[in-house]
Amino acid sequence: xxxxxxxxxxxxxxxxxxxxxxxxxxxxxxxxxAFNNFNDSLHGGFPFSVKDNICVKGVESTASSKILxxxxxxxxATVVERLQKNNFGFLGKTNMDEFGFGSFGINCEAPAHNxxxxxxxxxxxxxxxxxxxxILKYHVAVAESTGGSISSPAAFCGVVxxxxxxxxxxxxxxxxxxxxxxxxxxxxxxxxxxxxxLNMSTGRDTKDTTSLDVRLTDEPKxxxxxxxxxxxxxxxxxxxxxxxxxxxxxxxxxxxNYVDLKEIEAAIPAYYVISAAEASTNLARYTGFKYxxxxxDFSKKYNDFFTEARKQFGAEAKxxxxxxxxxxxxxxxxxxxxxxxxxRAMLNEKMRRILRESFIVSPTMPITTPKIAxxxxxxxxxxxxxxxxxxxxxxxxxPHISFxxxxxxxxxxxxxxxxxxxxxxxxxxxxxxxxxxxxxxxxYNIGAL
Amino acid sequence: MDDKEFKxxxxxxxxxxxxxxxxxxxxxxxxxxxxxxQLDKIDCGNLQPAYHPIEIPGIMRDDVPEEFKEKxxxxxxxxxxxxxxxxxxx
Numbered sequence: 001x002x003x004x005x006x007x008x009x010x011x012x013x014x015x016x017x018x019x020x021x022x023x024x025x026x027x028x029x030x031x032x033x034a035f036n037n038f039n040d041s042l043h044g045g046f047p048f049s050v051k052d053n054i055c056v057k058g059v060e061s062t063a064s065s066k067i068l069x070x071x072x073x074x075x076x077a078t079v080v081e082r083l084q085k086n087n088f089g090f091l092g093k094t095n096m097d098e099f100g101f102g103s104f105g106i107n108c109e110a111p112a113h114n115x116x117x118x119x120x121x122x123x124x125x126x127x128x129x130x131x132x133x134x135i136l137k138y139h140v141a142v143a144e145s146t147g148g149s150i151s152s153p154a155a156f157c158g159v160v161x162x163x164x165x166x167x168x169x170x171x172x173x174x175x176x177x178x179x180x181x182x183x184x185x186x187x188x189x190x191x192x193x194x195x196x197x198l199n200m201s202t203g204r205d206t207k208d209t210t211s212l213d214v215r216l217t218d219e220p221k222x223x224x225x226x227x228x229x230x231x232x233x234x235x236x237x238x239x240x241x242x243x244x245x246x247x248x249x250x251x252x253x254x255x256x257n258y259v260d261l262k263e264i265e266a267a268i269p270a271y272y273v274i275s276a277a278e279a280s281t282n283l284a285r286y287t288g289f290k291y292x293x294x295x296x297d298f299s300k301k302y303n304d305f306f307t308e309a310r311k312q313f314g315a316e317a318k319x320x321x322x323x324x325x326x327x328x329x330x331x332x333x334x335x336x337x338x339x340x341x342x343x344r345a346m347l348n349e350k351m352r353r354i355l356r357e358s359f360i361v362s363p364t365m366p367i368t369t370p371k372i373a374x375x376x377x378x379x380x381x382x383x384x385x386x387x388x389x390x391x392x393x394x395x396x397x398x399p400h401i402s403f404x405x406x407x408x409x410x411x412x413x414x415x416x417x418x419x420x421x422x423x424x425x426x427x428x429x430x431x432x433x434x435x436x437x438x439x440x441x442x443x444y445n446i447g448a449l
Numbered sequence: 450m451d452d453k454e455f456k457x458x459x460x461x462x463x464x465x466x467x468x469x470x471x472x473x474x475x476x477x478x479x480x481x482x483x484x485x486x487q488l489d490k491i492d493c494g495n496l497q498p499a500y501h502p503i504e505i506p507g508i509m510r511d512d513v514p515e516e517f518k519e520k521x522x523x524x525x526x527x528x529x530x531x532x533x534x535x536x537x538x539x
Contacts, residue, residue: 058522074522166502180501206510210501269485280462289536291526298537305537307463318464319474323481325462339488341498346491348499380477381484397502421503 003192008046008138018042018089024449025092025136031118033110034131036064038092045089048197049132050142052093053100054184055173056080059090063175064108065098067312068292077173078205079142079184086200094128094141096149099279100177101125101316103152103387104375108314111372114156115446116411120369123153126187130157133187137448140197141187146177147271148390150185151402155364155414158404160431161187162194165421166397167212169198170205178278179210181271181394191403191431198424218425223255223358224417229264230389235367238413241406242363245415249361252437257358261350266343267392272384273327273340274395280324283317286310319380348396355398355420359430362389364402364414389416399424403431405438450479 010017022038029035036052037060050056053063055073057080062068076084084090097107105112105127112127114120115134122131129141130153143150145163154161163185171182184201188194204213226246231239246256288295288309295308313321327336354360366389375383393400393416400418407413419427450458455475459466466474517523520532528535 074519210505263491266491269488302537302539307465322462336485338498342493342496343491345496345499346493381480
């Protein structure tokens with residue numbers, strides 16, 4: 001099996017290679033909006049990009065929000081430090097939905113475009129990470145997922161996206177969206193490269209109290225469970241392609257069985273309640289004088305000053321702050337927030353029961369790649385409902401991987417495999433095995449660099 | 450949610466909206482909250498709320514002061530007077 005990292009050899013003088021790479025990348029970026037900035041002084045190492053909500057020392061890190069414009073962190077995120085120590089070279093910061101609020105890469109100043117067809121979405125919120133992985137042959141992306149922000153864009157852009165068990169990769173240096181849901185993960189063109197960067201990035205970090213010191217396992221499963229309720233809302237073309245995929249799995253001597261988990265649809269409201277509640281407190285730190293955007297009128301009292309600064313948030317960020325403030329309010333807290341936490345406990349228990357004997361498998365997204373214009377017409381509830389396949393593993397902190405397995409109408413589609421907590425390497429091993437059997441090819445020329 | 454409740458919520462959240470934005474977000478909010486109401490139908494038995502998806506041991510680091518060397522870079526993100534950050538009147 002090929003590893004892009006292992007094969008990486010510039011053969012040119014490093015400085016010339018990187019200068020040419022950056023020049024070509026900037027040209028492509030004008031059309032696709034994958035990167036928010038580039039590291040023009042990159043002259044060595046295997047190139048890695050970093051989602052714009054992860055801090056890189058001295059580099060503008062905005063989470064694609066106007067409120068963080070000009071913010072340059074004076075430190076590196078732990079994951080960035082660990083990769084740099086392993087001869088990885090920082091390439092640039094990738095575009096995303098503002099603070100991670102979105103599944104399609106359009107909730108930001110410069111909406112992202114799919115590299116297979118720029119009329120279509122790239123997915124989100126790690127839109128730029130997925131585009132960069134698709135258009136750059138030698139590259140690994142550091143991304144982040146709260147409710148599906150790695151799987152969704154990986155599927156729409158035809159690359160591998162891995163989200164680890166919650167707590168396995170340090171969140172130190174991550175600009176928080178929802179602390180109990182955020183996970184730093186990776187995208188690459190093959191599962192073997194994901195394995196390599198995961199190896200370098202795990203381990204307890206004293207700067208993140210939720211980071212864990214655990215040994216990740218690689219215990220294979222021969223059985224795949226399909227949750228019936230998740231198949232109900234699939235687009236017909238996705239269902240048909242997925243059924244063929246399941247047949248291929250059977251051909252590889254895996255067993256496929258169908259199970260019921262009738263409460264699974266409650267994962268969406270539970271996720272949006274918890275994530276909005278946590279986001280509304282996390283975003284309270286942007287007060288107009290500590291980070292990024294500055295309010296210059298010091299005659300304003302604190303509350304007015306604070307309110308003035310928060311006009312910089314985009315529509316979706318404002319919506320989630322208001323929503324989060326509502327579900328945390330004393331009169332409804334038990335009805336929404338506490339209840340959502342109990343639903344998470346219940347779904348976690350039920351999914352873990354299924355995962356003892358099998359992986360859970362589904363398409364990554366229930367629809368084929370939508371056009372940007374079509375997503376803009378959706379109401380928030382219609383939009384949130386499209387996360388039904390990616391939210392359950394994220395809500396429960398389970399390791400999962402999305403990988404490309406076919407095309408529909410010239411656009412790639414992905415499947416998602418979920419494993420037990422800490423059995424992270426097993427889902428990666430499965431995709432390595434799949435890639436050996438059904439080597440994914442970029443069937444359409446997207447002019448990868 | 451009536452207009453008075455919505456206005457009070459905006460004040461608590463310190464969010465100021467222009468009129469057209471306000472109408473749209475209020476409508477969105479009502480739709481989303483009614484979607485959240487389906488949580489009422491789920492039987493969670495006696496389960497305790499899961500504040501994290503997995504058990505976090507909650508190990509704290511020792512409370513030992515460390516020198517942060519990049520003070521200048523840190524303060525470059527703010528308006529300062531000597532080593533003090535300038536902020537609004539409380």
